[in-house]
Every structure is written in structure tokens, then in C-alpha cells.
Amino acid sequence: MRIACPFCGERENGEFTYLGDASPKRPNFAVDGGESPERVEDAFYDYVYLRDNVAGVMREYWYHGGGCRSWLVAERNTVTHEFISVTAAPGAGAASAVRAGE
Amino acid sequence: MSGYSRSEPLARTAPMEANVRKGVTPASQSHRLPGDGIIDRRLPLQFSFDGKTMTGFAGDTLASALVANGVKLVGRSFKYHRPRGIVTAGSEEPSALVEMRTGARREPNTRATTQELYDGLIANSQNRWPSLRRDFMSINQLFAPIFVAGFYYKTFMWPAKFWESIYEPMIRRAAGLGKSAELPDPDHYDKAWAHCDVLVVGAGPAGLSAALAAGRAGSRVILVEEDTLIGGRLLSDGGEIDGLDAREWLRGAARELVSLPNVRIMTRTALFGVYDGGTYAALERVSDNVAMPDRHQVRQRIWRIVAKRSVVTAGAIERPIVFPGNDRPGVMMASAVRTYVNRFAALPGKRVALFTNNDDGWRTVETIERAGAHIVAVIDPRHEVPAQYQRLVDTYDLRVLAGVVSEVKGGVDGVRSIVVANDKNGLTQRIDTDCLAVSGGWNPNVGLSCFHRGKPTWREDIAAFVPGSAPKGMATAGAANGELSLSACLREGHGAGARAAAECGAAGKPGEASKADDEVYAIAPLWHVKGKGKAFVDFQHDVTASDVTLAQREGFESVEHLKRYTTLGMATDQGKTSNINGLAIMAEATGRTIPETGTTIYRPPYAPVAIGAFAGHHRDENFHATRLTPSHHWAAKQGAVFVDTGLWKRAQWYPRAGEKDWLETVTREVLAVRNGVGFCDVSTLGKVDVRGADAGVFLDRVYINSFSNLAVGKARYGLMLREDGIVYDDGTTSRLAEDHYFLTTTTAKAGPVMQHLEFCRQVLFPELDVQLTSATDQWAQFSIAGPNTRNLLRALADPSEDLTNEGFPFMGAREVKLRGGVTARLFRISFSGEMAFEISVPARYGAAMAENLMIAGKPYGVTPYGTEALGVMRIEKGHVAGPELNGTTTADDLGLGKMMSKKKDFIGRVMAGREALTAPNRQVVVGIKPIDKARRLRSGAHVIPKGAIPGPQTDQGYVTSVCFSPMLDQWIGLGLVERGRERTGEIIRIHDPLRNEDYEAEICSPVFYDPEGVRQRG
């Protein structure tokens, strides 16, 4: 497999580490107020453990540890192993921080 | 570097000119022809086969040299030890497998048909004892009933222990596979990458046309060819192209390709795998054509080729016909007979019979007759002479028999006569012959196009499978695509090459396709001639037609079952000559069509690849990278014993003369630290610079405790969880400036923690202004510990630095100037429980720092100590490490639950609160002391209640870390024990069935030494 890192170009997959499904979003745990403890626990349970096992196109996290150390979000077809797109995670690269709400 | 050479492909075609240079042919080459051939008669080569010295010429393969020397018997078969000869002239060879070379370079199952001859070559036949001609194991033929399909499963089922001790050794000896070397491989192997627009696989007429078209158009082209020469069947069958003799055309094509700077020709390079995203793997046999690679030369090289497009022009393989006795030496594929005669000037037989069911086989007639030998009969089951060959019948007064070969007679030296049966009138006829040329038709090489689970489709007109689909970016052309005529190969190859180049954006003109006359190829399928005696489908695994029908009768009808039950196609040749015949016979037995019967799944490697080639340079000390600490060479000079910690080598202890064992050494080192001063290289800890306005907030989210409130100039111990609430890693982090923290990790987790922190920064919290830099290799870090630490440091540090308890209190962290001007980072942290500092200097000063620590500490008896003494002191202090941070423990299990902040969110916070992770009966860290002070505690031993019967129900935990404590003068340990903290003082039973030990111990506080922590604050 070849993965086109937006920073390094197309590189061999041995340079990358796979993490998995990129769709779950880490729940926001508000210390003061916010969600009830049960709701928060359910939300984290979903986030940590529940994954769809997609036969087809899926968004995935890949880490270019053998290159620029960027976290990438790739759309990949799990049946054909074809990469449809590869984009940088919001905080990847040396650019200035993304301010909340941007 | 043969793969890089531009001039070499021409050099390799040079022997083609050699046919004009006639030399003297030694007498031993009784079957060497005087005429043409692509061998260099000026370069005679001596070789040995089974101890007998023979000669051949440069350009020969081992097989062609054996043919030239009149050798027919080259081996014994795998199961039945039947005499076997040479069947093909290519990489599909199922039969002529020999043991090449001797000693450490001995390699079994080498195909004589692809082994280039070199001076001094030594080869031996396989599977024979005591000699090839007299093989005692051929008695296996008499036991054939036990060796039928599925015999492994049927005969040797019970009892299991008999399998190892009796059956397997017996079968291994009887059913040989050749013997591999028993010494380490002395050769080097290499791995390399290549990139191109168009990869062309196979340099026959189709491949050359494709490479020419794509090369002319301007694409970057790589043309791989497994043979030593380019040309494919042109080298054997000749023909006329563009009005030129094929060899003349070939010379022109080679010249043009070499003149194109964008074309690279790689001969001796076999493509064996097709992978995702246009990645291909090929094996280059760099120096298999010499006795021994040159110094610094590799034996073989694996190429990973990345290509935008590929054109597979891998040709076709002629298939045998399954008839009784078809494995007798001297029964050879018709195309191979032509190759030996036309390319190698070696005559497989003087009185050749030809058995063919298709027009192509008929080419053999002219080859043999022109070589001065004789075609004794042509046997064609079609009952009709092909129109285009009618003239041969008259020219050579041919005896043409309508029918089939039903029997082959002969001895170990091969075929002497055959019996031809007329399938219409049942009459038989015996014909004397010394070579039977067989053609059952051609199977396009569909393997590469089917590697991505592609299914080939059946083409009735050629009675063969052709590619049904191909992996993305791949096209097939020529014989590999089922187009078997020369004209079609040239046309299709050119078209595919031009298309591939255009798809890659090449703007140039591909030129005209070369032309040849159209030929007719007609075939009447013939798979199996029934009769008395074994008729072989798979020569290498000794699978017969009756094995296939037996499998069918026993219900193994699916091709995948057939394969596993009979082992058809599972030998090193992967059934290149046998699979289609096997499934055709199965189709016949089940009354299904061949496409209904289907093919097994095609998987790489297409051809055998040595494990050494896959390993490349990654073996022995280069198996993985080795990381050395900055003081490594200094430590080695001190006589340190090193231990592997991940990729690192760390000093484990520093033995001194007269010390009787490691324990004495380690005990001395511990006492030296506790009573004086010692130092230890701790540079292997992961180090991360964390900078930015939000650095503190970031650390608050990744650690369970707070860091935003850490004062500048202070260090703090931190604990990280995984998001599921389990402890991930620990270490101290210091605040060097308002927006600058220096974070450390454990040695083992340095890489993974960096990756995790980057995930948190880039994915989870991109809104934070923070940057991370791995600094593990930038800093040499030493732990200096013991009551004299401050005295030692005063000798090192600039006198202006205040190192008093007030000026540099416990958990202080700041830069200090050293005498001589180097700036160091100094941290007052302690793993040993002693008054201690850790000092960081740029890594290049690491060795000098070790030297200077020795000089500055000399008055105090400074002692370098290793990881073992470090471990002893951390156990005495109850500090947790790897064995306790084992991926199942929570912060509370480790006694660190109080560190978990309630005022903030952090990774793992919510999931750490789950019921099971906060259950009162969890196993938690405790100290363990054997009651008998002389008893050695061992890690891994189980903890069970006193008086309980050992078993899963009574198991309450285990001992995680142990050491001999010089301070307590006994073995002590840490353990994870159910409700352990409530049970201080309880006597428990230590049960160790692995070492057969059972004794009592006391649960105690994990802090064995200086529980108030007075010493480290002093």
C-alpha cells in the first residue's frame, strides 16, 4: 500500500501506524455541570469501545511516525485497500494552533 | 550492481553472436549439436553432477548441460522414488530438482532448468540412497497403497506420540525433499526500491513490444525478465518478424531499448508478487550464476517496484498430458525439446516421438529433423494432420498415428519404447524411441493477474484459462492473455505498452507495432489417457490421476479440498504444470465443466523465494537497530555487562575482579550508593520538550494530576492513563519556563507515548497552542545518588550555583552552569530514595560527563551502577515500574489513586471510574517478604491464602518484582495481591508450580526502606 501524506508525498505503508476508525469524537467532559455522570460514562463507553466494522469506504487515523509525525485522516476502501483521500488532522503540522471554534 | 547496469542487457544478448564461433566440443558432450545455439563455445565450463565431472558451455543451464552430456536420470521422486528426468526448460520445472552447492551454501530443490552453469558448479541429485541408479527407497513403489492421497490423514492418526517419534522421521527419510544446509547462510541479501511509470513483466515478443512502445512514448519503463536473456520463446522457436529472422529482430529491439535512457532492463529478475497500490515484488538472482558471490556482492536482491501501470507479458506454460508412465525420464515437453535443440544446441533424443493434441506441438518436427535427429512418430489424437503442417509429412516422410500414448516402457535411463493406442479401433502399436516430446496445449500465465483474488475465465478455443480481470493498473497481453501466436503477441504487447504510457501521461509516439505472419493454433483438449500404471498429474508431489479420482470418490470434490487432500500443486513449483490437469480430471470425474470446477486461489510468491532474501540485511546483529547510550563506550571500558532493553543496550552491572557472581556485584553497587555516591546512565528514558502558551493545560489533559499549577523550576511525578482508564506510563515532568516543560517517559514507552501525545495534540486538542519535540537522543542523562551527591556535584558545577537544600530543594529543576562552561539541566529527583539529582547534558558530552563524574566523585568513592542496582533500590523504595505498569493496573492498584485530580478532565478519567476498575477486591501493589529469611523469592510465583489449596479459585495474585535487598539482608518483592493493602501483616502462601516451590511470606508495605523519605530530602 502507498499512502499520500499531505506533507511528505506518497510513501510506503511501513512508515505509518494504523489506529482505526476516525469517526468517533471524544466526548466533552465538563467538570462543572454538563452531562450527568451516567450519560458521560455511556458516551465514553461508545467512544472507547464501539466501532463499526465497515466493508467499504471508512475514515481512519494513520500516523506518519516514519516521516513527519503527523496524524492523518484517510478515507480507505477496506475491501480494495484503495485510498480515496488523505488529509492532515486539524492540529497536524507546525502551523499555529487552531483556535476553538475555527 | 547488475540491476543498475545499462550495458549489461546487451552483454547478455551477446552470446547470441557466439554461435558463429565454433570451438571444440569435448567428447563427454555426446548430445551436443554442432549447429546453432546461444551458447559460447569458446568458454567451456566444468561441472560435477553426483560426483561425475562433465563439461558444458557458457550460456548453458545445468539442465541443458546435462542434456548435452546425455544424462536423462536426474533425480528420484518425492513419494515413490521413481526415476525422474528433465521435463521443461523453464522456471515451471516440476521434476529436475537438484541440490546445488555444498556445505553452508547447499540449497535443495533448485530447478536445474533455471540454474545457470558456471565453472566449478557442484550439483547432486535428491531423494536417492545410496545412489541415483540404485535407490533402495524405490521399494516405496511397492507400498504405493499407503502412499495414496490423504495418506497422512488416514494412516497415521493414532497414537499421537507415534507421529513424532516414528511416523514422521520414517516418512521424511522415505519421502525426500532434499536437504538444506545446516550452517548459517554465509551470503548477503539485499532489498531495494524501484519506481517507474510502466512495469513490463516478461521480455518475450509481447513484453519487448510493450517496452518499446512505452519507452518510445517517453514513459519511465522497467522491463523485468526472469531468464538470463531477453527474448522469451523467440530464443527457442525463432520465426520471422518485420521480414527479419527473429534473432536479428531481437538484437535490434535490444539495441533500441538500451538506447532509451528511460528504459531499464532487469534480467535474472522474476516478478513474484503483486501488492496494493501498484507495488510489485521481484527477486533478482544477482550471483547465483557464480560459485560464490564477490566480496560485498549480494546473492539475491528483492526489488519492490512501484509502478503506475503494469503490462504482464509473462507468456504461457506448455502443459503435460496425463498418461501412464508420463514421468519416465526422456518424456519431455515439446517446447522444452525445441529449447534444448535451438537455444542450447543440446539434443534430448536421437529418435524422438511426438505426442501432441495441438498445432503448436508440430513445430517440434522441423526442429528435430533439422538437428539431424529423427522423428519416429507423431501421435495426434485429432485423427487429422493440421493443414499448415501437411508439408512436413511429405518432406520428412512422417509416420503420423491417430491415437494416444497409453504406456511408456524403459529403465532408469529413460524411455525405450512407447505403446500407441488408437482410441477408435482399440489397436495398439509399439514404437521404439529415446525421447517422447509431449504437448497438451498452453496455459497462459494467469497467476500475476489473479493475485488480488481475480478469477480467470475459460476460453474454449484454446482450452485454457485466461485472465478474467486484473488488479488496478495492470494489463495483460500476448500469450499471458491467451493470444498464442507471434503476430498477436507483437500487436497486443505494443498496444498495451502504448496505452499504459498514454495513461501515465507520456506524450511521445509509441511507433509502429512489429509484424509477423498470422499462424493458426488449433487444439482438441486431451487431459488424461486411462490405462495401466501410474499416470502423473503433479510430478513434484507424486500425485497421480487415480489420486484425483480417489479424492472425488471420498467427497473431496472442491478444488480447494482436492488440493489439500492430494497435496496437488502444493510443492515448490506451485502446480504450474499440474493444477489445470488436476482440475480437468476432477471435472471429468464429477461430470462438471472445467470452469464450473474452478481454480484454487492464486497467491504470491509466484516462484520460490529464499527466506534470506526476505530478511535482506536484517539478520544477526542487524536484525534490528541497536541504540547505544552516550556513555556506552565508556561503560564498556569499565567492563560493564550490558542488557538489551528494547533496542537499547544498557549497563546492567559493573563486575570487579574477585566478585563471585552478579549478586555480589549488584549488592556492592547498592551499598556504595546508599553509603556514599554512585551514578547511572538513564539517557534511555524518553524525553519530550513541551512548549507553548497552553503547554500546562495540555499536560493537565494527558496526566491524571495537574501540571499547569507547577511552579517554574520544579519537577513533579506524573501518571498517564489510557482512555480506557488503565495506567499507560509514568515519569517526571519539569517546568523550565512559563511555556516550557520537559517531560520524561519510561524507556519502553518512549515511542508509543510520543505517538499518543501527538494524537492528543493534533487530533483531540488542536485548539491548544502547544508543540512537542522528541529530545530523547539529544540529552545524556545521569542519575547521581547517595549521601555524597551534593559534594560530588559541587566539584562539577560552577561555584556560583547554589546546591544547598534551600537553594536547590527536593523536586527542584533548573539549568546550571558547569565548570568549563557547559550548561546542564539539573533535576533533584530520586528513584533510589537517596539524596539524588539527575543531570542532563547535550548527548555529545555524555562520555565526558561519565569521566568527569568519576573524577569529581573520586574522593567519595564514586561507583558507577547498572540497571540491576537501580532495580534493587526502586523495589526497596516500593516504586512501581514495568512489571507493575503491566496494562491491567489502575492508578489505585499502584497506590497512586489519590493523584487523580477531580477538578479537570483528563485522558482516562471517566472510564477509570467504572465499577470493575474501582472494585474493592482488586489486586493492588504490596510488599512481600518470605518468612524464612534465607528463602529466595521469585517473580511470577502465585499468592494464595495460607492453608488454601492452590488453584484458580484460590489464586489471589502474583509476585511482580523481586530483588535481594542489601538493606534488609533478604529477598523481598512487590506483588499484586487481592485487597492487599488491607492485609498488611498477613501470612500468605507463595506457590510456584513452575519451579516446584511452596513457602510462606508476609504481606507488608511496599516501601521497605526509609518509609518516611527522610534520606531523599536531606
Ligand SMILES: [Zn+2]
Ligand atoms: Zn508525512
